[in-house]
Amino acid sequence: MKPVIEIVDLHRIYNTGATPVHAVRGISLRVMPGEFVAIMGASGSGKSTLMNTLGCLDRPTRGIYRIDGTNVAALDSDALAAIRNHKIGFVFQGFNLLSRTTALENVELPMLYAHPPLPGDEMRRRALRSLGQVGLANRADHVPNQLSGGQQQRVAIARALVLGPSLLLADEPTGNLDTRTSIEIMGVFQKLNDAGMTVVMVTHELDVARFARRIIIMRDGRIRRDDVVNPRLTSAEELARVAAEEQAADLVS
Amino acid sequence: MKRLFAIIRVALRALRRNLMRTLLTMLGIIIGVTAVIGMVSIGTGARVQVEQQIAALGQNVVMIMAGNMSRGGMFSGMGGAPTLTLDDAVALRKEVDGVAYMSPEVRGNVQLVAGNLNWNASVMGVSHEYLDLRAWPLAEGDFFTEEDINGAARKVVLGQTTAKKLFEDASPIGATVRVKGIPFTVVGLLSAKGSNMMGQDQDDVALVPHTTAMRRLFGQNFLRSINVSATDASSIENVTTQISELLRQRHRILPGRDDDFMIRSQAEITEFATSTAKTMTGLLGAIAGVSLLVGGIGIMNIMLVSVTERTREIGIRLAVGARKRDIMRQFLTEAVLLSIVGGLIGIGVGMGVSSALAAQFNWPTLTPSYAIVGSFAFSAVIGIFFGYYPARKAAQLDPIEALRYE
Numbered sequence: 135m136k137p138v139i140e141i142v143d144l145h146r147i148y149n150t151g152a153t154p155v156h157a158v159r160g161i162s163l164r165v166m167p168g169e170f171v172a173i174m175g176a177s178g179s180g181k182s183t184l185m186n187t188l189g190c191l192d193r194p195t196r197g198i199y200r201i202d203g204t205n206v207a208a209l210d211s212d213a214l215a216a217i218r219n220h221k222i223g224f225v226f227q228g229f230n231l232l233s234r235t236t237a238l239e240n241v242e243l244p245m246l247y248a249h250p251p252l253p254g255d256e257m258r259r260r261a262l263r264s265l266g267q268v269g270l271a272n273r274a275d276h277v278p279n280q281l282s283g284g285q286q287q288r289v290a291i292a293r294a295l296v297l298g299p300s301l302l303l304a305d306e307p308t309g310n311l312d313t314r315t316s317i318e319i320m321g322v323f324q325k326l327n328d329a330g331m332t333v334v335m336v337t338h339e340l341d342v343a344r345f346a347r348r349i350i351i352m353r354d355g356r357i358r359r360d361d362v363v364n365p366r367l368t369s370a371e372e373l374a375r376v377a378a379e380e381q382a383a384d385l386v387s
Numbered sequence: 388m389k390r391l392f393a394i395i396r397v398a399l400r401a402l403r404r405n406l407m408r409t410l411l412t413m414l415g416i417i418i419g420v421t422a423v424i425g426m427v428s429i430g431t432g433a434r435v436q437v438e439q440q441i442a443a444l445g446q447n448v449v450m451i452m453a454g455n456m457s458r459g460g461m462f463s464g465m466g467g468a469p470t471l472t473l474d475d476a477v478a479l480r481k482e483v484d485g486v487a488y489m490s491p492e493v494r495g496n497v498q499l500v501a502g503n504l505n506w507n508a509s510v511m512g513v514s515h516e517y518l519d520l521r522a523w524p525l526a527e528g529d530f531f532t533e534e535d536i537n538g539a540a541r542k543v544v545l546g547q548t549t550a551k552k553l554f555e556d557a558s559p560i561g562a563t564v565r566v567k568g569i570p571f572t573v574v575g576l577l578s579a580k581g582s583n584m585m586g587q588d589q590d591d592v593a594l595v596p597h598t599t600a601m602r603r604l605f606g607q608n609f610l611r612s613i614n615v616s617a618t619d620a621s622s623i624e625n626v627t628t629q630i631s632e633l634l635r636q637r638h639r640i641l642p643g644r645d646d647d648f649m650i651r652s653q654a655e656i657t658e659f660a661t662s663t664a665k666t667m668t669g670l671l672g673a674i675a676g677v678s679l680l681v682g683g684i685g686i687m688n689i690m691l692v693s694v695t696e697r698t699r700e701i702g703i704r705l706a707v708g709a710r711k712r713d714i715m716r717q718f719l720t721e722a723v724l725l726s727i728v729g730g731l732i733g734i735g736v737g738m739g740v741s742s743a744l745a746a747q748f749n750w751p752t753l754t755p756s757y758a759i760v761g762s763f764a765f766s767a768v769i770g771i772f773f774g775y776y777p778a779r780k781a782a783q784l785d786p787i788e789a790l791r792y793e
Contacts, residue, residue: 186787189706191705191706191786191787191790192787211710211711212710212711212712215705215708215709215710215711215713216708216710218705218706218707218708219707219708219709220708224706224707226790230699230702230703230706230790231703232700232703234404235400243703243704243707244707244708246393246397246709247704247707247708247709247710247713248708251390251393254393293707297708
């Protein structure tokens with residue numbers, strides 16, 4: 135089987151300041167289809183840089199990055215945009231939805247930049263299906279500030295899924311959410327992963343990372359550990375546990 | 388094509404989101420285009436009116452005026468010197484090539500009486516070719532003939548105003564009018580000509596044979612002017628030169644001395660009058676153009692603000708697969724939409740204003756199609772020109788930084 139992500143000796147050096155910053159110092163990594171990887175690390179560990187590179191928002195200074203077998207280092211900015219468009223789905227910490235734009239139109243956004251262009255009714259059909267996958271089909275005409283944080287993040291996930299990407303990239307997806315909603319969002323990821331979607335997620339919360347199948351720990355621009363998660367958390371069990379705790383604390387009746 | 392519609396839809400949505408700002412931004416262009424259309428309409432209307440009035444003089448007309456005369460330091464005014472004679476006119480008709488029609492002219496304000504009504508009109512002594520020369524048709528009756536000229540017949544052709552004053556609504560043909568007490572028979576009635584460039588009523592006239600006018604009415608043996616029409620526009624210059632040479636020779640003017648007459652061709656008058664109007668149109672248009680430019684700067688300003696405000700949106704679009712050129716196109720489309728919608732509104736308002744001026748103050752406004760097409764195209768160009776820099780700025784944003792922008 136061909137890996138979704140194949141990184142060989144990746145370096146990223148920023149030359150913007152007075153002294154060059156060596157953010158990523160030789161990472162090699164393979165992610166196979168169907169994996170669910172959490173990348174952890176303190177700030178400055180290089181995980182954001184790695185994430186930007188994985189997302190084709192940035193290009194490596196040195197080394198090889200292949201996504202679905204395509205070497206990204208050799209691509210120009212238009213080709214990178216095309217990769218971001220149909221191979222990668224992004225989920226951000228701050229949701230990054232367009233304000234005053236309905237959930238449906240937000241989900242349609244990537245399709246505006248698809249090649250070849252899709253007809254309008256096809257765009258609508260796909261966006262509705264994608265919203266259905268995250269359980270928000272009945273919120274299609276709501277604008278972001280009419281939705282809760284968890285719902286907004288679901289819309290963002292629907293947007294990420296709409297063009298059927300090979301890779302779902304999530305950058306601190308639960309950073310702005312409460313515990314319960316975080317678990318729900320992890321549930322969405324687990325469900326998608328169980329259906330075969332490859333998920334790579336950056337987080338600094340170990341509780342969140344334990345929903346993944348594999349944890350990679352970064353420090354000083356290098357990978358320090360690469361472990362299989364055991365025991366793994368499942369959202370159904372965690373939700374039940376949180377509900378029991380809330381009941382015990384008389385938060386709910 | 389479908390993609391273009393999608394881009395326009397997105398741009399319209401972005402513009403609608405901040406409707407007040409959009410309208411205010413467009414106002415600059417609207418005012419500019421309104422000014423351009425209004426000014427050009429007024430200028431063109433004035434020019435066309437002047438041209439029509441000059442065309443009413445007749446086709447390819449050349450006028451020879453008698454020169455100035457000063458007697459004891461008093462100037463008589465043009466046409467006052469007794470230098471042009473009937474012999475000059477006859478010689479001119481015979482010897483100059485390319486003359487279609489010729490008419491000498493003498494004139495004076497004289498009392499006319501018909502029945503118990505009287506009127507003071509400009510009585511002009513002219514030849515039988517005068518109406519052909521001025522392309523002035525008769526409304527009724529006939530004009531006098533060459534025999535009438537030779538016989539100094541007492542026949543008169545009335546202008547519309549004169550006829551109305553003397554005969555009210557009755558037909559004057561065949562009636563008798565006493566001019567300076569001498570009875571004349573009315574043989575014809577001129578069609579209406581309206582007022583000339585100076586605002587004089589050209590219908591307030593009575594035409595009589597020049598021979599009759601010189602001998603019986605004014606008792607003078609010199610002419611005020613000679614009017615000639617060239618056979619075609621291209622021979623005007625040749626005719627003018629020939630006349631000048633002939634008259635200098637006949638008047639025995641030594642080389643190096645000034646002419647005692649003055650030749651003016653219709654083309655010169657037209658050129659002078661229309662060049663004034665053109666200069667005015669150009670000047671007004673230029674001022675209006677400056678306000679259009681200011682409108683364009685307004686668009687650029689707002690687009691720059693918009694790019695900064697929407698940095699995060701640009702980041703999101705880039706992250707989901709928009710290429711630089713998609714971002715560029717989107718912002719450029721917004722700027723061009725602002726300017727062309729503003730332009731269209733401006734064209735509408737401008738035409739409304741000019742027709743309102745025409746209705747209210749009776750100004751002869753005319754909106755030429757080049758002004759409409761031109762200002763539409765110019766506002767589109769302004770949108771592209773002033774939208775380009777902000778759009779480029781948007782397209783050059785780094786997606787990572789744009790996504791992080793607060």
